Amino acid sequence: MDGRQWLDGYQHRLADLTSRADRARAAIAGVEGTAASADGAVTVTVVPGGALRRLVLAERSEGLSRVQLAALVVETAARARAEADRLVAEAVAPLLEA
Template identity: 90%
Template sequence: MDGRQWLDGYQHRLADLTSRADRARVVLAGVEGTAASADGAVTVTVAPGGALRRLELAERSAELTRVQLAALVVETAARAQAEVDRLVAEAVAPLLEA
């Protein structure tokens, strides 16, 4: 392989990687993870990194003690974070392909 062929191949690989990175960036911009508690009392939406985007408390949440409600919010947020982690992994997977 001569220098020109190598450079052409390198530029092609770089263009492909740039294209995949652009697609991942678009997907990541809109990624959120949402989870609801089993009883429907709490719904939590988080951004990548765990930032809380939305917290919805249904009527059912008024029946819980503060300790129960706090635990349910934390548990539900953790499940929402697991969902956003899964979505992020899916978005960046094409960047890791050979």
């Protein structure tokens, strides 16, 4: 293989990698994870990485103490983040193969 062939192959691999990265970014752009507490008092939506997008406190949350409510929000947010992480992995898995 001469230098020109090597360079052509390298440029082809680089273009493929760039294309895969662009598709991966597009695949995860709208991903959110949502989870609700078992009692329905709290619903949390996060983006990948865990940043809070939406927090909904149902009427039944009013019967909880502040400590209970805070713990429920943290627990539910962790489950929402796990869901977001799962969706990201699912979205990019086909792009990481080969």
